[in-house]
Amino acid sequence: MPKVGMEPVRRKALVDAALKTIGHHGSLTVTMSEIAREAGVSPALAHHYFGSKDRLLIETIRSLLRQLRADAVGALGRAQTPRERVSAVIRLSFNADQFDPQVVAAWLAFYSEAQRSEEVRRLLALYARRLHSNLMSGLGPLCGAEDAGRIADGAAAMIDGLYIRQSLKAAPLSIDASVALVEDYVTGQLQALTAETIAPHPTLSPQAGRGCPKGG
Secondary structure, three states: OOOOOOHHHHHHHHHHHHHHHHHHHOOOOOOHHHHHHHHOOOHHHHHHHHOOHHHHHHHHHHHHHHHHHHHHHHHHHHOOOHHHHHHHHHHHHOOOOOOOHHHHHHHHHHHHHOOOOHHHHHHHHHHHHHHHHHHHHHHHHHOOHHHHHHHHHHHHHHHHHHHHHHOOOOOOOOHHHHHHHHHHHHHHHHHHHHHHHHOOOOOOOOOOOOOOOOOO
């Protein structure tokens, strides 16, 4: 029988082992026995805590989402301006734990599973909504809602795309390079909006086109 008080420790060990094993294999075809071996426990104990591999995989995704949420709360709490909030969200999306090659591989495996599992799809949609909301918390005060939403969608798409690119081990990008790409996109979009506000496209004056000027 498991020792009293050991369940949270062993559950976390199994979740960590699942993430590592899935990342190593690059797919969800791993077995409960492989995960249990990585965690240093018996398969029977793994089944005792989670019931099935599917439930363990769902808990692994939830664990990633909880960590992302905790990181976001801390990062946004330290930001002092709207633009700093945007930068905080971009930076935390590429922190060392989340951008580790094995974690990236696990994320991609989960996205593949979302094509078959409604519960996995729901959890990944939750992640997408949170990312968009966090970006909007900074972009909203900087520009109108429509433009903020468009820039947030673009930044989120770049973040997801950089995770896919990171999985191409032949040409990975560093954390700093990935952050810089998304920052450049956001800065360029905001500067373009400012330029349009200051210098809008010229329009014809009411007098334009009413014949040639004197002497013409």
